[in-house]
Amino acid sequence: MSTTHHLIVNGESHDVTADYDDTPLLYVLRDSLGLKGVRFGCGTGDCGSCTVLVDGRALKSCEVAVWSVADKSILTVEGIGRHDRLHPIQQAILALQAGQCGYCLSGIIMSAVAMIQNDPGPPDRDKIVRALSSNLCRCGAHGRIIRAIENAWRECAAGAKQ
Incomplete structure (x- = not known):
């Protein structure tokens, strides 16, 4: 039995229909809203x-x-x-050519954005490694990705001080 859910995605309201209440958000974002950056x-x-x-x-x-994210802010x-x-973070990854195949990057970027938003303190490599611990990269580009996030974190911290 299909159900309709109200989602707020990237600041825009959407009423989406899912075949089942337990339909994963991933499928709704990709298939109903066309957001292919969510891999x-x-x-x-x-x-x-x-x-x-x-x-x-x-x-x-x-x-x-x-159903569990109805009326919540989804980014x-x-x-x-x-x-x-x-x-x-996107700029730093491009500048350092941190991505290789790029498949994992959208998830890594979102984990890094959450980390920086929730901990605006000075960049800390150990915090970055912990924040990315649930993101896998088969290309082995983690070293460059971590350096890019360190650079972006510094830029975000400098911008917050202004």
């Missing part, structure tokens, strides 16, 4: 490619039932920057 990786919450922010918390959208990688003005 399907493992489907079991192990890889982190589907990470989104829900009310500021990084969650794996393959594990979140659509995907498409919502953090624009083509003409990227988010500092």
